[in-house]
Amino acid sequence: MVNRTPVIxxxxxxxxxxxxxxxxxxxxxxxxxxxKAPVVGxxxxxxxxxxxxxxxxxxxxQSLSKGAGSVKTYTDTEIASMGRxxxxxxxxxxxxxxxxxxxxxxxTGFHLFDASKKEEYGYGIYDRVITNRxxxxxxxxxxxxxxxxxxxxxxxxxxxxxxxxAGNTQCSKVCCITxxxxxxxxxxxxxxxxxYCFYMDLRLFxxxxxxxxxxxxxxxxxxxxxxxxxxxxxxxxxxVVVKAEDTLNGKPIKVTLDLLVLMAGIVCNPDAQHxxxxxxxxxxxxxxxxxxxxxxxxVESSRPGVFYAGACTGAKTIPETLAEARxxxxxxxxxxxxxx
Amino acid sequence: xxxxxASHFDPFVIPFLVGMAFVLGYCxxxxxxxxxxxxxxxxxxxxxxxxxPKYLWMDVRDIFLNCLIHVxxxxxxxxxxxxxxxxxxxxxxxxxxxxxEVMLFVPERIHLFYYPIFFNYFVAETEQTIQxxxxxxxxxxxxLMILSxxxxxxxxxxxxxxxxxRRTTRLSLLDRVGLYSLWAIFPLRLLAESFTAHISGGSxxxxxxxxxxxxxxxxxxxxxxxxxxxSIALGVFMCVLPFTRYMHIPAEMLLIPMxxxxxxxxxSRKGFALLEVYSCPACGVCIDACPMSVQKANCKDCTVYxxxxxxxxxxxxxxxxxxxxxxxxxxxxxxxxxxxxxxLRIAQxxxxxxxxxxxxxxxxxxxxxxxxxxxxxxxxxGVLYFAGCMTQLTPSIRKATTSLLDKAGVRWQMMxxxxxxxxxxxxxxxxxxxQARELIAKNLEIIRASGCDTLLLSCPICYKVFKEEYPxxxxxxxxxxxxxQELVASGKLQVQKEEGLKLVWHDPCELGRGxxxxxxxxxxxxxxxxxxxxxKHHTESICCGGSLGSLxxxxxxxxxxxxxxxxxxxxxxxxxxxxxxxxxxxxFVRQADRPVxxxxxxxxxxx
Numbered sequence: 001m002v003n004r005t006p007v008i009x010x011x012x013x014x015x016x017x018x019x020x021x022x023x024x025x026x027x028x029x030x031x032x033x034x035x036k037a038p039v040v041g042x043x044x045x046x047x048x049x050x051x052x053x054x055x056x057x058x059x060x061x062q063s064l065s066k067g068a069g070s071v072k073t074y075t076d077t078e079i080a081s082m083g084r085x086x087x088x089x090x091x092x093x094x095x096x097x098x099x100x101x102x103x104x105x106x107x108t109g110f111h112l113f114d115a116s117k118k119e120e121y122g123y124g125i126y127d128r129v130i131t132n133r134x135x136x137x138x139x140x141x142x143x144x145x146x147x148x149x150x151x152x153x154x155x156x157x158x159x160x161x162x163x164x165x166a167g168n169t170q171c172s173k174v175c176c177i178t179x180x181x182x183x184x185x186x187x188x189x190x191x192x193x194x195x196y197c198f199y200m201d202l203r204l205f206x207x208x209x210x211x212x213x214x215x216x217x218x219x220x221x222x223x224x225x226x227x228x229x230x231x232x233x234x235x236x237x238x239x240v241v242v243k244a245e246d247t248l249n250g251k252p253i254k255v256t257l258d259l260l261v262l263m264a265g266i267v268c269n270p271d272a273q274h275x276x277x278x279x280x281x282x283x284x285x286x287x288x289x290x291x292x293x294x295x296x297x298x299v300e301s302s303r304p305g306v307f308y309a310g311a312c313t314g315a316k317t318i319p320e321t322l323a324e325a326r327x328x329x330x331x332x333x334x335x336x337x338x339x340x
Numbered sequence: 341x342x343x344x345x346a347s348h349f350d351p352f353v354i355p356f357l358v359g360m361a362f363v364l365g366y367c368x369x370x371x372x373x374x375x376x377x378x379x380x381x382x383x384x385x386x387x388x389x390x391x392x393p394k395y396l397w398m399d400v401r402d403i404f405l406n407c408l409i410h411v412x413x414x415x416x417x418x419x420x421x422x423x424x425x426x427x428x429x430x431x432x433x434x435x436x437x438x439x440x441e442v443m444l445f446v447p448e449r450i451h452l453f454y455y456p457i458f459f460n461y462f463v464a465e466t467e468q469t470i471q472x473x474x475x476x477x478x479x480x481x482x483x484l485m486i487l488s489x490x491x492x493x494x495x496x497x498x499x500x501x502x503x504x505x506r507r508t509t510r511l512s513l514l515d516r517v518g519l520y521s522l523w524a525i526f527p528l529r530l531l532a533e534s535f536t537a538h539i540s541g542g543s544x545x546x547x548x549x550x551x552x553x554x555x556x557x558x559x560x561x562x563x564x565x566x567x568x569x570x571s572i573a574l575g576v577f578m579c580v581l582p583f584t585r586y587m588h589i590p591a592e593m594l595l596i597p598m599x600x601x602x603x604x605x606x607x608s609r610k611g612f613a614l615l616e617v618y619s620c621p622a623c624g625v626c627i628d629a630c631p632m633s634v635q636k637a638n639c640k641d642c643t644v645y646x647x648x649x650x651x652x653x654x655x656x657x658x659x660x661x662x663x664x665x666x667x668x669x670x671x672x673x674x675x676x677x678x679x680x681x682x683x684l685r686i687a688q689x690x691x692x693x694x695x696x697x698x699x700x701x702x703x704x705x706x707x708x709x710x711x712x713x714x715x716x717x718x719x720x721x722g723v724l725y726f727a728g729c730m731t732q733l734t735p736s737i738r739k740a741t742t743s744l745l746d747k748a749g750v751r752w753q754m755m756x757x758x759x760x761x762x763x764x765x766x767x768x769x770x771x772x773x774x775q776a777r778e779l780i781a782k783n784l785e786i787i788r789a790s791g792c793d794t795l796l797l798s799c800p801i802c803y804k805v806f807k808e809e810y811p812x813x814x815x816x817x818x819x820x821x822x823x824x825q826e827l828v829a830s831g832k833l834q835v836q837k838e839e840g841l842k843l844v845w846h847d848p849c850e851l852g853r854g855x856x857x858x859x860x861x862x863x864x865x866x867x868x869x870x871x872x873x874x875x876k877h878h879t880e881s882i883c884c885g886g887s888l889g890s891l892x893x894x895x896x897x898x899x900x901x902x903x904x905x906x907x908x909x910x911x912x913x914x915x916x917x918x919x920x921x922x923x924x925x926x927x928f929v930r931q932a933d934r935p936v937x938x939x940x941x942x943x944x945x946x947x
Contacts, residue, residue, distance in 0.1 A: 119735065125739065165895060231759075233735065234735070
């Protein structure tokens with residue numbers, strides 16, 4: 001241990017994993033990135049532009065993967081099993097290799113809520129109902145017959161978030177601002193379209209978020225309707241009929257739309273839970289990994305040598321995730337300094 | 341034959357006589373009270389049924405089969421069936437035979453209540469005569485039968501798992517007094533008869549025991565105290581009976597004729613409801629059956645405890661138990677007496693006073709009525725499809741149902757294309773019957789305006805209330821699973837069968853136990869794949885856990901119930917779970933590890 005460069009297994013090569021791996025490499029350690037998808041970048045790689053400055057997501061992913069360029073990276077590789085050793089961990093990879101490491105960093109991220117579980121919104125049943133991810137993909141490749149010159153577009157906030165019936169009581173943090181961003185982008189794309197956002201309340205906590213929201217109303221004329229969508233139906237021509245209650249004026253409303261975008265929320269990654277159980281790391285009631293302390297040491301687990309970065313402990317924005325990745329790298333550095 | 345006691349009396353019979361007089365008096369007053377509490381038309385109906393030969397025959401048959409032989413219990417659990425029928429039928433036979441003995445040998449003493457019970461003390465009979473030996477043999481035979489039942493009861497009390505019950509009721513203090521005195525009666529009778537067998541005669545049981553005792557007891561001084569003990573045990577049992585669960589014995593004998601006469605619960609605490617509460621034998625079969633019992637914290641919310649709290653008048657607990665229940669009806673399905681747990685709870689809910697009771701009487705349904713008139717296009721007949729609120733929230737069911745109607749060439753229109761009024765069942769379940777009636781009146785207007793001949797429902801919750809509470813007379817009310825089964829059977833829907841595709845049918849509470857529909861959906865599914873059964877199915881199907889019935893269960897509390905219901909359904913490892921209720925569907929979808937679909941979706945995807 002003393003003479004050997006410590007090896008750190010970084011699970012997940014999303015933005016948290018890439019950034020942490022770069023920092024660890026710069027600190028003189030030997031990080032190993034393990035990613036089950038064929039490409040690195042995680043969810044951000046699927047996105048088109050990022051709020052609030054509408055900067056391209058591809059640029060961020062590119063700069064992060066460039067930073068982690070010399071780090072040994074396994075893509076398209078699952079972890080078959082994980083085990084505890086005397087002072088380290090062993091990972092058996094899907095390709096048959098065994099990786100012995102001195103520390104493990106969970107950068108396993110999140111899962112996007114499966115919107116078809118909220119059947120009343122009609123995802124997978126009606127043609128004109130898509131999710132936030134589908135829309136980003138359309139922004140990327142412009143191939144989706146469902147998005148065909150819409151005249152009226154609706155966004156439903158909190159799909160699978162803050163919803164006890166869906167089994168997720170947590171706020172996904174990023175959907176409010178994502179909906180506003182996508183609404184603006186739709187309006188830029190189709191200036192004639194009427195755009196509606198159905199929300200419970202708007203949680204615009206980050207830098208420039210509130211300005212962005214005001215801009216959406218003032219400059220783009222996007223309608224914000226406070227009230228949950230009660231049900232979605234289909235008109236004979238295939239358009240979707242949305243029923244909701246406008247709780248600000250206390251009246252039920254009904255609008256017919258060409259496109260309905262569901263803001264699917266952030267839920268825990270079941271793979272992360274599985275690995276955590278294998279090496280005895282605690283999982284919180286919400287399904288996310290449990291930190292040693294939710295205030296002072298969010299990147300540490302209660303097991304020595306196991307650390308977290310990013311959305312594996314709960315919904316996070318990109319700047320928060322990157323800051324956590326750096327913080328995790330420093331915490332790992334201190335951990336090895338103490339062990340010397 | 342000779343009478344041993346010249347005065348035909350001994351003070352030891354007093355405890356028995358006191359107990360007998362008390363219990364008969366109490367039951368008589370209670371019976372009059374229950375009958376008096378019935379609403380006038382119910383009372384008349386009941387009294388008329390008692391002089392109608394058809395009902396009378398039904399009453400006698402049901403009382404014999406249920407109270408003495410316990411046929412329902414035999415079907416469910418043979419050990420428990422034997423235990424109960426051996427005690428009940430054996431005891432009944434001993435009393436009958438006792439009277440027979442008195443009538444045969446000392447007919448002049450038949451007016452003495454205690455003679456048939458303590459016959460062997462007062463009359464010495466030899467087993468030499470054919471009647472004597474036969475009667476004595478039968479007496480011993482039935483005594484042995486009862487003793488074997490008592491032995492099982494003792495085992496059951498201390499190790500309920502041996503007789504196939506996971507949980508059994510916790511007894512109250514008086515229940516224990518009743519139980520122990522009941523256990524004591526028959527061993528004491530055996531001892532008393534054994535001590536006197538060399539004087540009064542006996543048979544295969546009492547003569548050998550008499551011989552054994554005489555080997556080490558030199559005299560007959562034990563005989564009288566044992567007869568005293570026997571009489572005291574009887575007296576104690578009868579004196580505590582009205583205050584224990586054993587009140588179910590007399591109560592059930594009144595419950596059966598009343599139920600046969602078609603009497604229903606009309607008041608939360610009086611009349612038939614009171615009778616049902618007292619008919620509960622507190623056996624605890626409902627505890628294992630209740631879907632809430634997967635969590636130990638809810639075990640005390642089963643029907644047996646509702647009945648106990650109703651007897652005690654503990655209002656706080658009555659309200660808690662009544663509001664929590666899913667109203668799935670499984671406790672009634674497994675109950676030997678047929679206590680209607682859900683109906684009793686709804687009656688309790690009706691007592692509540694609400695600060696706000698919005699009226700639905702002012703809703704203007706003319707636009708909806710004229711829409712269906714317009715939709716019918718001047719023609720009468722055809723199918724009116726009411727999707728209901730739950731199907732509106734599960735659009736895949738509505739889509740599949742309308743698609744199947746088109747494929748089968750049925751002339752149909754929707755009653756609520758734009759959303760409709762509530763069917764009224766949720767309000768009924770909440771005990772707000774008056775408001776439900778207002779909605780029923782409004783919906784009736786729309787249905788009548790359409791001129792349809794069939795009302796199609798894809799939600800069993802709606803189906804039950806339309807079937808039971810709507811006076812629709814000539815309009816057929818049908819659940820979509822039944823309607824589509826008929827279309828499949830008549831060849832109007834051609835379903836492609838996939839061999840080896842295992843489908844399990846989940847019986848929704850409101851459709852299965854609620855309306856007795858079990859076979860049609862299975863027959864329809866058999867056209868699409870191979871139907872496998874859940875571990876518990878038909879009347880014993882387990883509620884999905886999402887029921888509207890419960891007013892207070894939280895989603896967290898329901899989750900283990902949903903999981904339990906899913907585990908039950910996947911016992912035969914089906915590829916898909918199929919149901920006919922939008923509420924079951926949306927409840928299962930959230931937690932299932934395999935596809936869950938409505939029967940309409942399954943059929944629509946294969947034809």
